Amino acid sequence: MARMAVEREGGRVVFFCDFCADTLNTEEVDFIDAVDVMRAAGWSTLRFDGGGERGSDWLNRCPDCQAQYRQLTHVRGQRGRLQ
DSSP, X not given: OOOOSEEEETTEEEEEOSSSSOEEEOOOSSHHHHHHHHHHTTOEEEXXXXXXXXXXXXXXXXXXXXXXXXXXXXHHHHXXXXX
C-alpha cells in the first residue's frame, strides 16, 4: 500500500514529501493548525485531478524539492531563450 501524503502518528499530523523521503512532524492534532505549521516551514501543496472515484489528489513538496524544481524550471526557461 502506498504511503499517504498526510498521516497521523500518535494523533499528530505528519506530512510526507511526495518527491523525496523528507517528513514534517507538525506536533499538531488539528489539521488546519498542521497546515499552518507546514506552510511556515516552507512546504507547499499542489492539488491535481487524480481522476477516478477519489477526485482530486494532493502532492506535498518540501523546501529542498521546491528549490530543485524552481532551479529546473529556470534552466528550462533559459534554454529556450538561448536558441
